Amino acid sequence: MLTKTNEYYQERKLSFDETFRTRIHRSLSWLRKADTFTGDADLDMKFICLWIAFNAAYGKSLPAIDHSCSEKYAFKSFIEKIISLDSVNLLASVVCGKYAMRISFLVENKFTFQKYWDFTKGVEEASDWKRSLSASVKKYNDCRISMDVSTILSIVFDRLYVLRNQLMHGGSSCGSKLNRETIDDAVGFLSDLIPSMLLVMMMNYKKDHDWGELFYVPVKE
Known part of the structure; x- marks a missing residue:
């Protein structure tokens, strides 16, 4: 998928405005x-x-x-926007296709469920984490049947965000054997999902389509 997305960008990048082109270029890099x-x-x-x-x-x-507008709110809004534009169901093919089993493992794994970690820290409100996890897994499975891609991705990214925090905030050793399979599942899934998202963005490019102001706009002196 990355090759296809990169080729699409190279063929059309000059037709994109500078802000959109920079956004796609940065992500592809x-x-x-x-x-x-x-x-x-x-x-x-x-x-x-x-x-x-x-x-x-x-x-x-x-x-x-x-x-x-927290980070989680921002990326969930972004995902919903991408899904609304995805008329050819690229994201659905990733979510419900060859990575369906991998993301099922992510969703079912207590170590990617934030409420479990809250429980280990003694948070009283998290004492029912097992019931909450079961409810989340059931919701995920129901959404797979109904092909509710938006809700599926919302649940999956809740799990991925836990992994992200573990790595980015030093909550995991580099190369830790404890999370190898989980990281491997996440990497396989994201490697197809993110290029698919970029492709949807480019296929639906409009100069008046607002993706927001870039962080650190390039300055040419």
Whole structure:
């Protein structure tokens, strides 16, 4: 999928305005870097590059006082927007296709469920984490049957965000054996999903389509 997305960008980049072109270029640059990591020992670095690629695709400058626009809120809004534009069901083919089993493992794994970690820290409100996890898994399975891609991705990214925090905030050793299979599942899924998202964005490019102001707009002196 990365090759197809990169080729599409190269063929049409001059027709994009500079802001949109920069957004796609930045994301693709991190996807290409992620693609250079091929061994099991490099899974952590690959995941981090993939998450940066995702950040580059959806990230936008937000008012500091707008507390409702948290990072999770921002990327979930982005995902919903992508799904609404995805008339050819590219995301559905990733979610419900060859990666369906991998993301099922992510959803069912207590170690990617934030409420479980809250419970281990003694948070009283998290004492029912097992019931909450079961309810989340059931919701995910119901959405697979109904092909509710938006809700599926919302659930999956809740799990991926836990992995992201473990790595980015030093909550996991580099190359830890404890999360190898989980990171591997996440990397396989994101490696197809993010290029698919970029392709949907480019296929639906309009100069008046607002993806938000870029973080750190390039300055030419």
